[in-house]
Amino acid sequence: MRKLSRRLTLVSLLFSILLAPLRTAPAADFKREVIYQIITDRFFDGSSANNNPSQSSGLYDSTKTNWRAYWGGDLAGIQQKMSYLAGMGVTAIWISPPVDNLNTNIPDGSGNPTASYHGYQARDFKRIEEHFGNSSNTWTEFDNLVTAAHQNGIKVIVDFAPNHSTQNNAGEFGALYDNGTFLGNFSSDSNGYFHHNANISGGGWDDRYQAQYYTLFDLADINQQHSTMDAYLKAAAQLFQQHGVDGFRIDAVKHLTWGWQYSFANSIYTFGDSFLFGEWFQGNTSDPLYHDSYKFANKSGISLLDFPLNTAIRNVFGSNANFSQIDSVISQEGSNFTWKEDLVTFIDNHDMARFLSVNNNNNRLHQAMAFTLTSRGIPCIYYGTEQYLHNDTSGGTDPFNRPMMTNFSTTTTAYQLVNKLSTLRRNNTAIPYGSMSQRWINNDVYIYERRFFGNVVLIAINKNETTSYNISGLNTSLPAGSYSDYLTNLLGGVSISVSSGSGGNNPVTNFTLPAHNVSVWQFTEGASTPQIGSIGPTNGQPGVKVVIGGKNFGSSTGTVKFGTTTATVNSWSPTQITVTTPSVTNGNYNVTVTNSSGQVSNAIQYTVLTAKLIPITFTVNNASPTQVGDYIFLTGNTIELGNWSTTWDGAVGPMLTPNYPNWFLVASVPAGQTIQFKFIKIAANGSVTWEAGSNHQYTVPTSGTGFVNVNWQY
Numbered sequence: 001m002r003k004l005s006r007r008l009t010l011v012s013l014l015f016s017i018l019l020a021p022l023r024t025a026p027a028a029d030f031k032r033e034v035i036y037q038i039i040t041d042r043f044f045d046g047s048s049a050n051n052n053p054s055q056s057s058g059l060y061d062s063t064k065t066n067w068r069a070y071w072g073g074d075l076a077g078i079q080q081k082m083s084y085l086a087g088m089g090v091t092a093i094w095i096s097p098p099v100d101n102l103n104t105n106i107p108d109g110s111g112n113p114t115a116s117y118h119g120y121q122a123r124d125f126k127r128i129e130e131h132f133g134n135s136s137n138t139w140t141e142f143d144n145l146v147t148a149a150h151q152n153g154i155k156v157i158v159d160f161a162p163n164h165s166t167q168n169n170a171g172e173f174g175a176l177y178d179n180g181t182f183l184g185n186f187s188s189d190s191n192g193y194f195h196h197n198a199n200i201s202g203g204g205w206d207d208r209y210q211a212q213y214y215t216l217f218d219l220a221d222i223n224q225q226h227s228t229m230d231a232y233l234k235a236a237a238q239l240f241q242q243h244g245v246d247g248f249r250i251d252a253v254k255h256l257t258w259g260w261q262y263s264f265a266n267s268i269y270t271f272g273d274s275f276l277f278g279e280w281f282q283g284n285t286s287d288p289l290y291h292d293s294y295k296f297a298n299k300s301g302i303s304l305l306d307f308p309l310n311t312a313i314r315n316v317f318g319s320n321a322n323f324s325q326i327d328s329v330i331s332q333e334g335s336n337f338t339w340k341e342d343l344v345t346f347i348d349n350h351d352m353a354r355f356l357s358v359n360n361n362n363n364r365l366h367q368a369m370a371f372t373l374t375s376r377g378i379p380c381i382y383y384g385t386e387q388y389l390h391n392d393t394s395g396g397t398d399p400f401n402r403p404m405m406t407n408f409s410t411t412t413t414a415y416q417l418v419n420k421l422s423t424l425r426r427n428n429t430a431i432p433y434g435s436m437s438q439r440w441i442n443n444d445v446y447i448y449e450r451r452f453f454g455n456v457v458l459i460a461i462n463k464n465e466t467t468s469y470n471i472s473g474l475n476t477s478l479p480a481g482s483y484s485d486y487l488t489n490l491l492g493g494v495s496i497s498v499s500s501g502s503g504g505n506n507p508v509t510n511f512t513l514p515a516h517n518v519s520v521w522q523f524t525e526g527a528s529t530p531q532i533g534s535i536g537p538t539n540g541q542p543g544v545k546v547v548i549g550g551k552n553f554g555s556s557t558g559t560v561k562f563g564t565t566t567a568t569v570n571s572w573s574p575t576q577i578t579v580t581t582p583s584v585t586n587g588n589y590n591v592t593v594t595n596s597s598g599q600v601s602n603a604i605q606y607t608v609l610t611a612k613l614i615p616i617t618f619t620v621n622n623a624s625p626t627q628v629g630d631y632i633f634l635t636g637n638t639i640e641l642g643n644w645s646t647t648w649d650g651a652v653g654p655m656l657t658p659n660y661p662n663w664f665l666v667a668s669v670p671a672g673q674t675i676q677f678k679f680i681k682i683a684a685n686g687s688v689t690w691e692a693g694s695n696h697q698y699t700v701p702t703s704g705t706g707f708v709n710v711n712w713q714y
């Protein structure tokens, strides 16, 4: 019986692999991509057959005047616009959540009946929404879209929102289905599939416990630590992987249980290559949870949307703030985020007014676009930006920031700009992998340099509409020579000449940077030593596939080492290698590439986990008394537990204390291992208090979730 069921799983796995749309290049090195964010309902109506499906009829508005209704855009529509997207230089699309959503209207905050056209109210994470696919909620149109995208060299990212199902007090009351089978709902939740706390409000947004365990805007808050919910959400994500997706934009990561997400990411990477980034909403780097956000990004395997930079971009280009604002966010985040080149950068999105609603000036839009396409991070363009799409009703905020696409012109300046800078990203490693340094700045002018070994791109932006600036004293790593504008004057670019200096400071001959100007100058070297610019995922247990991106790897296979251990190579190209995480002791490793002629690359860091991760809720009762600013942390004997670290960034935490002096936290720890751990107090001044006694010990289950409850040892 067991054999038979195993064989059946194998057969169905094989079957799903055969059905799965073909993959393009590996996704885990996403730095060379240009992402385009699509609200599927508002992009293009490719099939009228699904506009008013019977199970959710009446939610569609053919006149497209009710902004809270479905307007007909669908997966077939995106598929039909694939060459438009490819022609723009888009290499990845992020589509709004495609899963089966709420079948009724519900009142929005102001009481207006609202359909879930945006996709953030899932009822079944394993089926496709009937307005986007077909009335049987099957995957056909989704598969067709993925196949078409991959044929055009475009990767597919789905928006995945595992924090909640539908609204908890109206409509379907949070009801969840597992591929059509009813699981439960919020109002009669005898299984404990949901958290039943109040809405997050006021100071709660900055409180670690409330942010993770309270309710987001009346949306039924899923309890991911329930083993059924844990398995359901992980299986749903895997289903998307089986259907060929290359990555996930994870909704509201600040409001999901942070520790659970490490195991969620690990479950995705254990199945296969992917790129993950989350929405951690915050205004700037002074946000009370900013430190938590970069600790999460550095350790979880999930990158983030770069909200602090988004604020600075809108302030500088939209509201004419000084360039120093952008410059300081770049340097602050640069010292905090280990994997800063994986941050996803953007000008606007579906939750804020479009740029042109804030400042209706195409020059400024072009400058902001050129900035995101050339500065550090992976650029994401909100659909329609290239057509200057905006509706300014009520300041252009939600839902007016989600108009229907009307033009698909391939000749706009913005469309061409994306195309040119996408090509540069592919051809010059300084853009995806390079350092970013400020070379010249005043309130209106920002000149910054991207550099990866000998590859250099220098970008100059003057945002003043009328004043040109004389640029003197500018130094660059560009070698001596003359450089014309890579954008061929699309934004008025000028040429420069560089003479030779020393120490990477070659003087640029004084020149005039005209008003509202963007100039881009670039150089690629001919070196032959292998250069690593990327590793993804950034952690994984032995067996997990890893993608190494860079340059000069050569076409014949060489070797890849984790520390001194040679890893199995699965594929090798001059710019991308895939290897399997070797069976070495858990910990941080320097990964290096040696090409077939024996030349060794720079090293990049990778964390080898002990085993697949299982989310465990750790509770410690009656912990050491704390003052304001003191916190209890968990530390223990594997890399997942911080290897006995006693620092804020190294240990696991801070823990949460809704029932002081008891503290708890979800941490993802290695399956099947017997772990040793203790709780510590890290005081506001950094001093550490260990609990007494011998280590606690726990054997982690090999699947599901788990719970540990101990008393602080005095």
Ligand code: NOJ
Binding pocket: 118, 120, 161, 216, 251, 252, 279, 350, 351
């Ligand atoms: C953030 C999404 O971007 C937003 O549009 C959505 O309403 C909320 N999360 C809830 O899913």
Ligand code: NOJ
Binding pocket: 644, 678, 690, 691, 693, 694, 695
């Ligand atoms: C040092 C701590 O003092 C002790 O309490 C703990 O058990 C060990 N680290 C772990 O080996």
